[in-house]
């Protein structure tokens with residue numbers, strides 16, 4: 100060994116696990132104390148632990164780019180207040196995207212952790228709070244042309260001073276939102292999570308001492324960095340580019356990344372990305388860095404402890420004033436689910452190209468996804484109370500296929516969970532007509548993309564007989580899963596506003612329509628917009644589906660039979676897309692011999708039409 | 711010597727030169743240092759080739775499909791704006 104280790108590896112491993120459990124307990128606490136759709140039904144939150152200087156120490160099951168940006172937030176709080184003004188039992192709040200946040204709705208609460216008077220670390224969390232006082236309820240504001248229209252923006256404030264909550268400050272913040280009580284609940288559950296983590300860390304320090312805990316923290320970070328660098332060194336060097344457009348209607352905004360790998364260092368160069376937009380799809384610099392971190396964490400470092408060591412090989416170039424390094428006062432409120440989704444997709448796709456060239460890694464490559472649509476409804480609910488709530492469904496997205504396995508069905512976003520429909524209907528004046536796996540919407544392939552959900556709902560018992568809607572998330576028809584190595588892309592994720600349907604007549608006959616074809620009315624495919632959902636309207640929602648891997652004509656007939664039984668594919672698609680001939684006497688069984696003959700014919704037909 | 715490049719493609723080393731070939735029928739697509747896509751047969755298809763739920767894309771976006779010219783194995787699908 101070239102370097103003396105201050106602490107033995109067994110101790111490092113045991114205490115590392117303990118720290119990760121604390122981060123998880125922090126999230127569990129946040130959820131138990133919380134009560135809003137984002138915290139309890141969807142898990143749109145993050146809870147992690149940091150070192151005294153803001154370096155990431157241990158993360159729970161959290162969105163990686165928020166893990167990164169909460170660390171930057173700790174650094175910014177230290178800069179603003181100075182360590183002398185960071186006292187035991189203080190709590191700070193920050194949500195300014197022009198400092199270290201991503202968009203204002205994602206509010207960071209950071210709590211210093213002291214032991215025997217010394218600052219030894221931080222617990223930090225974010226929740227997408229229920230409202231932030233933007234032009235549009237819930238935060239995402241399609242019409243905003245500058246950040247001042249996107250809600251309150253706090254560059255760092257002391258919310259709790261040495262254990263004493265500053266009620267004047269707290270009340271001022273929540274009163275600037277449409278749902279003060281709900282936002283208060285969101286902030287309070289973050290404080291509760293942070294407090295539990297702080298107490299647990301202090302217990303660990305009391306038991307093992309500051310010196311050992313600091314040594315373990317350093318070893319954890321060093322360990323992740325060393326393994327990542329070793330893995331990178333084993334992959335051929337090269338340069339890979341990806342380009343994509345964020346779309347909404349006629350608008351296209353170009354983003355681009357070139358990834359260069361030399362030895363154990365990565366450079367993500369976003370030169371070529373378009374100028375910042377006057378629609379809130381822009382990302383601040385630190386959020387773009389978070390996208391690179393996300394890419395590493397979800398590919399080559401998926402199984403490593405997610406800490407600051409994974410930051411170290413990442414280098415980044417992003418020209419200022421572009422969509423991915425925005426300057427004041429451009430808007431950002433749509434960014435997490437539009438420009439951010441595209442940036443993550445490009446980073447992920449470039450890394451896939453890099454890994455595909457490695458004998459060791461190419462089997463780990465997963466078909467990437469650009470993300471899908473999201474929505475929100477707001478108005479007076481059946482209890483006579485104003486509400487604004489996410490549709491909260493993206494956990495039910497389908498995942499990309501991988502060499503040897505289909506994409507996961509309806510659980511592509513592992514850090515989110517699917518909301519209970521009864522909960523949704525009890526808290527908002529909505530009636531869901533159906534929610535199920537979409538059939539034939541995944542990207543076909545030798546291994547198919549994972550199936551995501553499709554659903555439809557109408558308003559129900561809404562005192563004002565209408566609700567306000569917001570459509571955001573990745574728009575355009577090229578969103579969702581992309582195919583790799585001959586696999587097809589998935590069907591697009593869409594929000595379709597069906598105007599003036601006969602849904603009430605169906606309900607009057609005690610019928611719940613199970614297919615959009617059963618409903619009359621005028622469909623409108625939504626971009627980034629707000630809209631009014633009236634009593635006779637229905638909103639149809641297709642989540643993102645997974646992209647396929649390899650030629651569908653190579654798919655194992657047994658897997659096709661399973662998909663037919665599970666209704667993931669129709670008999671028509673089994674034949675047309677997969678070349679499967681179904682037995683005449685049993686449409687759930689694939690006739691192997693006839694299928695092989697049909698597949699030979701289809702391959703010949705392909706070449707017959709080729710240039 | 712033959713080594714896998716990606717699904718259905720291999721790199722064959724022969725007399726000091728390397729080629730990208732189809733893993734199924736050994737048809738040569740290109741020298742290894744050139745873009746193997748140039749050696750593929752190309753067909754532009756409607757997005758509904760991949761199944762229903764793609765009708766909204768008709769007339770706006772198509773698929774550019776690349777096959778091995780020897781055996782018709784599909785090796786690449788990309789979007790094409792129409």
Ligand SMILES: [Zn+2]
Pocket residue numbers: 732733734735736737778779780781782783
């Ligand atoms: Zn071939």
